[in-house]
Amino acid sequence: MTPLDHADPTLPNDLSAFWMPFTDNRAFKAAPRLLARAKDMHYFTPDGRALLDGTSGLWCVNAGHTREPIVEAIRREAGELDYAPSFNLAHPKAFEFAQRLTAILPAGFDQVFFGNSGSEAVDSALKIALAYQRAIGQAGRTRLIGREKGYHGVGFGGISVGGLPNNRRAFTLLPGADHIRHTLDPAQAFTRGQPENGVDLADDLERLVGLHGAETIAAVIVEPVAGSAGVIVPPKGYLERLRAICDRHGILLIFDEVITAFGRLGAATAAERFGVTPDLITLAKGLTNAAVPMGAVGVRGAIYDAVVGASPAGIELFHGYTYSAHPLAVAAGRATLELYAAEGLFARAAGLEARWAEAVHSLADAPHVKDVRNLGLMAGIELEPRGEAVGKRGAEVFQLCFDSGALVRVTGDTVALSPPLIISPEQIDELVGRIREALQRVD
Ligand SMILES: Cc1ncc(COP(=O)(O)O)c(C=O)c1O
Numbered sequence: 001m002t003p004l005d006h007a008d009p010t011l012p013n014d015l016s017a018f019w020m021p022f023t024d025n026r027a028f029k030a031a032p033r034l035l036a037r038a039k040d041m042h043y044f045t046p047d048g049r050a051l052l053d054g055t056s057g058l059w060c061v062n063a064g065h066t067r068e069p070i071v072e073a074i075r076r077e078a079g080e081l082d083y084a085p086s087f088n089l090a091h092p093k094a095f096e097f098a099q100r101l102t103a104i105l106p107a108g109f110d111q112v113f114f115g116n117s118g119s120e121a122v123d124s125a126l127k128i129a130l131a132y133q134r135a136i137g138q139a140g141r142t143r144l145i146g147r148e149k150g151y152h153g154v155g156f157g158g159i160s161v162g163g164l165p166n167n168r169r170a171f172t173l174l175p176g177a178d179h180i181r182h183t184l185d186p187a188q189a190f191t192r193g194q195p196e197n198g199v200d201l202a203d204d205l206e207r208l209v210g211l212h213g214a215e216t217i218a219a220v221i222v223e224p225v226a227g228s229a230g231v232i233v234p235p236k237g238y239l240e241r242l243r244a245i246c247d248r249h250g251i252l253l254i255f256d257e258v259i260t261a262f263g264r265l266g267a268a269t270a271a272e273r274f275g276v277t278p279d280l281i282t283l284a285k286g287l288t289n290a291a292v293p294m295g296a297v298g299v300r301g302a303i304y305d306a307v308v309g310a311s312p313a314g315i316e317l318f319h320g321y322t323y324s325a326h327p328l329a330v331a332a333g334r335a336t337l338e339l340y341a342a343e344g345l346f347a348r349a350a351g352l353e354a355r356w357a358e359a360v361h362s363l364a365d366a367p368h369v370k371d372v373r374n375l376g377l378m379a380g381i382e383l384e385p386r387g388e389a390v391g392k393r394g395a396e397v398f399q400l401c402f403d404s405g406a407l408v409r410v411t412g413d414t415v416a417l418s419p420p421l422i423i424s425p426e427q428i429d430e431l432v433g434r435i436r437e438a439l440q441r442v443d
Pocket residue numbers: 116117118119120122151152153154223227228256257258259284285
């Protein structure tokens with residue numbers, strides 16, 4: 001029992017039953033932080049205090065909160081078609097939405113596979129990669145390669161290719177998964193945008209090819225910009241070289257764009273922003289503006305054709321979810337894409353990037369700051385840890401910001417920012433100002 005001392009009937013009196021994800025449950029339940037509603041750039045606590053959202057919830061509410069066209073679309077669909085299976089049945093709007101989605105993906109991406117989260121998108125993409133290799137007569141290619149510090153959700157596939165030790169330690173992993181080196185380089189701290197040096201880090205894939213043999217490797221998955229590890233921007237030329245090495249060895253390249261798509265980098269996808277086209281793209285979060293859970297895998301037509309074409313009549317891919325292409329998610333997704341287009345939000349993010357970079361890099365002289373990294377409307381402000389207490393200073397900055405009216409995200413001792421794309425220049429200054437105040441107050 002964790003009783004709360006209040007008389008408000010809209011608030012819980014007991015927090016014990018909800019086992020909260022990725023949370024220090026004991027600390028949270030002793031001092032809860034509750035969010036009761038949200039509008040545009042703000043969350044509101046149950047007592048009505050406004051919090052400027054510097055993180056789009058969890059990198060996902062790209063168009064801002066409770067936007068009317070999305071709310072209305074969900075409301076309408078809930079009264080029309082609550083649910084329809086997608087196994088050998090379907091609802092018409094699922095096809096239309098898939099079509100609209102492929103239209104904003106790079107040329108040649110002709111199909112999408114739907115799930116309900118980023119984790120499901122990742123595990124679906126890994127399975128599709130294995131199915132493709134098998135379909136083209138490369139069944140020996142079963143190895144999946146990720147990157148150190150990578151985050152690909154919490155499925156067994158995702159944690160196997162993921163490179164964050166805490167997420168892996170306690171669990172059994174897929175056999176054969178391996179990792180290339182990460183690209184975080186302290187020697188290039190305070191770089192604006194992409195670091196100059198480090199293209200050769202992509203050659204680490206050649207090391208794994210040499211070690212394991214290309215004929216055992218199905219796919220490589222990377223976040224184009226690593227988010228959860230604290231915003232790690234790829235060095236110039238790095239993604240291009242990774243693409244070239246994959247091509248040389250018949251390895252599929254998967255971009256995990258769960259965070260980087262839908263305007264976060266000022267374009268529909270990171271693939272578009274960097275001009276590097278992978279074979280598969282995982283999507284979630286901003287896909288529906290997070291209003292209804294949804295994940296998706298964008299697939300090159302050639303991959304779909306190979307898997308479907310190589311299969312005897314009948315089901316071609318033994319994979320799918322009860323809620324694949326759920327009507328409410330499809331409705332939310334369609335309204336979200338329309339809103340992005342109507343308000344030109346991807347271009348808006350691109351237009352704000354220089355202002356954003358200026359503002360976050362102004363924190364370089366604030367206490368405890370050891371690096372500032374940015375791209376698009378993303379930024380990582382890495383702090384010196386307090387001695388052995390890794391993460392403690394970051395957690396205190398988070399709390400001070402929360403108390404002063406700004407929601408930021410911390411991962412370890414890095415403050416990770418990814419505001420809704422509707423943020424105003426004044427709100428950028430407010431957000432950065434609150435972080436500066438917190439840095440001045442923390443030990
Ligand atoms: C790059 C990336 N992949 C996958 C995921 C997992 O998404 P979900 O939490 O929706 O399963 C995340 C979540 O932050 C992510 O950042």
